[in-house]
Amino acid sequence: MASIKANDILIEYDAFGEPTGRPLLLIMGLGAQMTRWRGELCELLAAQGHYVIRFDNRDVGLSQKFGAAGMPDMVKIFAQATAGEPVSAAYSLSDMANDAAALLTALDIQAAHICGASLGGMIAQVMALEHGSRVKSMTSIMSTTGDPSLPKATPEAMAALMSPAGNSLEEVLDRAVKNAAVIGGPGFPAPDAEIRALAQSDYERSFYPEGVARQMAAVAATGNRRPRLEQLVMPTLVIHGQNDPLIPVSGGMDTQAAIQDAVLKVFEGMGHNLPQPLWGGIVEAISTHTLAHD
Secondary structure: OEEEEEOOEEEEEEEEOOOOOEEEEEEOOOOOOHHHOOHHHHHHHHHOOEEEEEEOOOOOOOOOOOHHHOOOOHHHHHHHHHOOOOOOOOOOHHHHHHHHHHHHHHOOOOOEEEEEEOHHHHHHHHHHHHOHHHEEEEEEEOOOOOOOOOOOOOHHHHHHHHOOOOOOHHHHHHHHHHHHHHHOOOOOOOOHHHHHHHHHHHHHHOOOOHHHHHHHHHHHHHOOOHHHHOOOOOOEEEEEEOOOOOOOHHHHHHHHHHOOOOEEEEEOOOOOOOOHHHHHHHHHHHHHHHHHOO
């Protein structure tokens, strides 16, 4: 792993595979560190001819934090967004997409295939819209268009997302197990020991829950992307879990419907996660997509 300056901030990243391979930029979701693109998954993608780059988004992991901006007033922000008023946020999804594009520049990569999960899918969409010449193809995983008319998260999933991060390692680990049971799909439950080990690795690498609130504010500030996505011409693969309670599968279906010629692949039993038993199918879908549009 290494740190590099891009878009005037420090971004932590690492890479897998040969630099001569098809460049594939992986963008993680809300509050999630780049290590949630598991190393084994990155190696599988690299084995399919990709040069895989993963990175910490701003305000998470080892990339630059924006603590000077303070904690956003989420009640006020949600009220502004609901009323269709401008939302005050430290940064927007455009800023986060600019980070990703600038990272490619810093790495001397003219264009890459981009793949984002959840919030990362939203960032990928904005990157495709605003930096189209830098994007060879897009894969949007368990994400959505931001259309406010779409079905919402289940109350249980939203409660899990908004639950306190915890004040100790044990509280963080307990929360991770509880949330995985709610947000993960019924088809591929992960052992509690595995969930706790991943959460402890995250905690020891960087525990920074306040960045999550500012990233949430960025989503609210960006609003509905669907009208813009309807104008997007970009080879697009949409991947979603049939049993996603946080961003329902209708969000993936709407993404596919909005973007011309987009392809949708739905995995039964998958929730709002990337379960290891499905890595083979996910890697195959992404690799087929990038190879066809390289």
